[in-house]
Amino acid sequence: MTQRTPDDRAVRLFIDRSMILRIASLSPKGNADIIPLWFIADRGRIYMATRAGNPVARDIMTNPEVVLLFHGERGARRDRMLRVRGHAVFRTEPSLLRRVQFRAVARYYLTPGGLWDTIKNIRRLGVWNRYHQERAGGGGLIEVTPESAEFLKVL
Amino acid sequence: MKRVTRSVTAEALRDLLEHPPRAALAFVRDGAIEAVPATFRLVDGRYLFAVDGAAGPLPAKAKLVIDDGPWYFDLRGTWMRGPVTRCEAPAGEDSDAEWYELAPEKTVAWHYGEMRQA
Numbered sequence: 001m002t003q004r005t006p007d008d009r010a011v012r013l014f015i016d017r018s019m020i021l022r023i024a025s026l027s028p029k030g031n032a033d034i035i036p037l038w039f040i041a042d043r044g045r046i047y048m049a050t051r052a053g054n055p056v057a058r059d060i061m062t063n064p065e066v067v068l069l070f071h072g073e074r075g076a077r078r079d080r081m082l083r084v085r086g087h088a089v090f091r092t093e094p095s096l097l098r099r100v101q102f103r104a105v106a107r108y109y110l111t112p113g114g115l116w117d118t119i120k121n122i123r124r125l126g127v128w129n130r131y132h133q134e135r136a137g138g139g140g141l142i143e144v145t146p147e148s149a150e151f152l153k154v155l
Numbered sequence: 156m157k158r159v160t161r162s163v164t165a166e167a168l169r170d171l172l173e174h175p176p177r178a179a180l181a182f183v184r185d186g187a188i189e190a191v192p193a194t195f196r197l198v199d200g201r202y203l204f205a206v207d208g209a210a211g212p213l214p215a216k217a218k219l220v221i222d223d224g225p226w227y228f229d230l231r232g233t234w235m236r237g238p239v240t241r242c243e244a245p246a247g248e249d250s251d252a253e254w255y256e257l258a259p260e261k262t263v264a265w266h267y268g269e270m271r272q273a
Contacts, residue, residue, distance in 0.1 A: 019225035024181035024190035032188055034181035036222040036232055067190040069179050073225065081192040108227065117226035124228065127270050131159040155194045155205050155252050 006146035018070040025059035046144040060088040092140040182217040205252040231266035235259040
């Protein structure tokens, strides 16, 4: 594996070709956590929407160093993954949330795949709405500032 | 009052476990978090995975996540946490890779396409 900088063109392209990342974090008790999340890359940082009560959001309050894994699903290569190490904080500023949320809607809903997914599941929109209403409040963004990047081989 | 849940059983995701698009492993090394790509295989009910030897020896416990997407109602997956031990490569798999078995102490599974009031 070769170390790269986060602003390396190949790194940025690979991130752009990824739709889901996996974020790994260290819990206050010293255990490993890892979950998949949608994300937005914006102005050199990586943002993931979640609630403050999410275990990863709680982890970064104590241990801000995280590892992100990207698979580049929309690219042609399947033999490598990108690992990014970075420093995470939990952000709740409304203007930032709005900006990232707008981009997330455009990326994950207002695309042919996202629209078709919504149309196919239109009968589920009621329960979708209730799910999000039940969990309203406490929302924010995990903001990761990348510090290093490397491509890893996938077996 | 019933809440909406996206939780499912691991059995409900059997097709995902039998044909995993991707898997990732997280563990703690020298007090710091680490994560690597993994190749997952469900063999006779056992959770087996392989990592590149460059990852170095794994600690005694790890967390494995297998998931799928990317659109909202396609989002599904499972994570399992527990002790890991070296094992032989499953039949037909790369025997040069380092294979491990994870014995789940806890498993969580979800499927946004199966959201319902429970």
